[in-house]
Amino acid sequence: MTPRQTALTPGSRAPKPRSGGTPDxxxxxxxxxxxxxRKVLSNLSERRNYRYDAIQFGETPLAVVLPESTADVVTAVRAARAAGVPVVGRGAASGLxxxxxxxxxGLVISFTRMTRLEVFPERREARAQAGVVTLAVTEAVRPFGLMxxxxxxxxxxxxIGGNLAENAGGPLCFKxxxxxDSVTGLQFVDAEGEVHELTRDxxxxAGLLVGSEGTLGLMTEASLRLAPPPRYTRTLRASFPEVGGCAEAVSRAIAAGAVPAKLEFMDGACVNAVEDYLALGLPRDAGAVLLVDTDGDDLATVEEELALVEASCREAGGxxxxxxxxxxxxxxxxxxxxxxxxxGRIRPQRMNEDIVVPRSALPQVVREIRALGDASGLPVVQFGHIGDGNLHPNILFDPRRESPEAVHALAHAIALVAIRHGGVLSGEHGIGSMKRPFMREAVDPVTLGALRDVKRALDPAGLLNPGKVLPDEEGDPHAHP
Ligand SMILES: Cc1cc2nc3c(=O)[nH]c(=O)nc-3n(C[C@H](O)[C@H](O)[C@H](O)COP(=O)(O)OP(=O)(O)OC[C@H]3O[C@@H](n4cnc5c(N)ncnc54)[C@H](O)[C@@H]3O)c2cc1C
Structure with missing residues (x-):
């Protein structure tokens, strides 16, 4: 995905480069x-590559450090602190x-060289440095019969560092x-450059650091719990005239005791987009399609669970x-x-929204979001992890024809729908800077105050990823864009 230009002017406050590769x-x-x-990028042309993630441009950093060890991270954080300069952790920049x-x-610490990964099959655990790519863990543990x-x-x-910072999920997270949930221990460097080894007791x-989006500490290593993979998996697809039936089927199946491994939903617009792309024979006239995996070690139980889901789908009109x-x-x-x-074939860019609502509210939420999309004139496609009520309404747009302001206004309206139905702003993509402006509407003032207290306790000088998650306090002279 190409980063989307925002109101921020990339590099506008960065110093001018000097010739000869001298730090400027x-x-x-x-x-x-x-x-x-070797571990520091100081030229403007290099630093400019570290100003964005998968959705947004920010400011060009003053310097980029590529640490190879926790000791390097400590050195970098202490130098930034001495200079009074903020620090932003960065993994693969796939964040949304x-x-x-x-x-x-400020200073960007890019963890891509911290890739040590050890597997301890006897205790079903892996120890990964922050820069290890998620799939590398999956692949490294497979030969040991683990997942x-x-x-x-x-x-x-x-x-792994980015996954920890965002508390990333996926289709398997329902079960x-x-x-x-897979973290058993965590090493992090705090805002003063001290190293902490955390357990979960x-x-x-560690639970506080997970999902803190780089605003409370820099995570350098984690111990990850592994599990034996299930021996059997069974799959079904159900289609429904409208999304209400799909949500009802899922609720019925769960109430009846099923715990499917995956419960994924696509609305009619999403089904048609995929069908236009691949012609897989999906039902184009469906209002919603549900994809389900059940898994386990006992085949009879796996089949039984699938039968339960199948019956629930039929009862709900699927x-x-x-x-x-x-x-x-x-x-x-x-x-x-x-x-x-x-x-990507419909519009070159998209804003991938990420809200969570009670499953019972899902049909109404999907309808309201569809109506908002229709009224805005922007294509909106919805899919998500329906078992958790985690919905990804995607706003598709072409920045040459459609204004970023209209996209932002629609994203805000979608966030308000979630809040109105008792939901939350993010399931797995985080708040970052995108949803920070909506936090005052989503979180009551007392709770927001408690969150600020936590931030102050761990980062009194506000040097860790400023301008993310928490909105500025009223009258703050250092308010962020
Ligand atoms: C096509 C696509 C599909 C996606 N699908 C999913 C999905 O299914 N589920 C999901 O949850 N997300 C998904 N995402 C979002 C994204 O991949 C996740 O949020 C991922 O966890 C980010 O990892 P990263 O290494 O790219 O982190 P980055 O984008 O580099 O950073 C994300 C955040 O973590 C902080 N950070 C990074 N490393 C550290 C560290 N070591 N210590 C402290 N803070 C740190 C950064 O400051 C930033 O706030 C998707 C993104 C794309 C582009």
């Missing part, structure tokens, strides 16, 4: 001195809420949990098709995996 500001010069030139895009010029369950769609590029500080073979199951899931490229 005191922070870059100090870091080059202490860490060596502007988290890794610096709100002000690492978190499966964000971005797993081929995203890093197996999100990233934080006293105060669960038409069901079971996958008879593994190949057929793979073809059904290909539809879900093809959503991103399919949407």
């Amino acid at each position: 500001n005191p922070l870059a010069a100090e870091l080059t001195r202490s860490l060596g030139p 809420s502007g988290g890794a895009a610096p709100a002000v010029p 690492y369950p978190p499966d964000p769609a971005s797993l081929r590029t995203s890093t 197996y949990g999100v990233t934080g 006293a105060y669960d500080l 038409t069901v098709r079971r996958a008879a073979t593994g190949t057929e199951a793979a073809a059904l899931w290909q539809a879900r995996r093809s959503v991103s490229p399919a949407l």
Whole structure:
């Protein structure tokens, strides 16, 4: 996905480059001195590559550090602190809420060289440095007959550090949990450059760090819980005239005791986009399509669970098709995996929204969002992890023809729909800078005050990823754009 230009002017406050590769500001010069030139990017042309994530441009950093160890991170954080300069952690920059895009010029710490990964099969655990790519964990543990369950769609590029910072999820999270559920221990560097080794017992500080979007500390290593993969998996597809039937089927199946591994939903617009792209034989006239996996070690139980889901779908007015073979199951899931490229053919850019609402509210929420899309004139396609009520309304747009303001206004309206129905602003993509302006509407003032207290306790000088998650306080002279 191409980053979208925002009101921020990329590099507007960055210092001018000098010739000859000499660091062009005191922070870059100090870091080059202490860490060596191989670990520091100081030229403007290099630094400019670290000003965006998958959705947003930010400010060009003053310097970029590519640490190879926790000790390098400590050195970098202390140098930034001494210079009074903010620090932004960065993994693969696949984030969808502007988290890794610096709100002000500062230091970016890019974890891509911290890729040590060890597997301890006997205790079903892996230890990964922050820069390890998610898929590398999945692949490294497979030969030991183990699996690492978190499966964000971005797993081929995203890093463990970014997954921890966003508490990333994926289709498997309904049954197996999100990233934080797999973390048994965490190493992080705080705002003063001190190293902490956390477990999950006293105060669960690790739990606080997970999902903190780089605003409370820089996570350098994590211990990850592994599980034996299920021996059997069964798959079905159900189509419904409208989304209400789909949500009802899921609620019925769960109430009856089913815990499917995956419960993925696509609305009619999404189904048609995929069908236009791949012609997989999806039902174009469906209002909603549900894809379900049940899994486990006992085949009879897996089949029984699938039968329960199938009955629930039929009772809710759905038409069901079971996958008879593994190949057929793979073809059904290909539809879900093809959503991103399919949407890219409709408009060159999209804002991938991420809200969570109570499952009972889902039909009404989907209808209201569809109506908002129709009224705006912008194409909106909806899909998501329906088991958790996690919906991804995608606003498709062409920046040459459609104004970013209209896209932002629609994103705001969608956030308000979620809030009105008792939902939350983010399921897995985070708040970042994109949804920060909506936080006052989503969180009551007392709770917002408590969140600010937590931030102050761990980062008193406000140097860790400023301008993200929490809105500025009234009258703050250092308010961020
Ligand atoms: C096509 C596509 C599909 C996606 N699908 C999913 C999905 O299914 N599920 C999902 O949850 N997300 C998904 N995402 C969003 C994104 O991939 C996740 O948020 C991912 O966890 C980000 O990882 P990253 O390494 O790219 O982090 P970045 O984007 O580099 O950073 C994300 C945030 O984490 C902070 N950060 C990074 N590393 C550290 C660290 N070591 N310590 C502290 N803070 C740090 C950054 O400051 C930033 O705030 C998708 C994105 C794309 C483009």
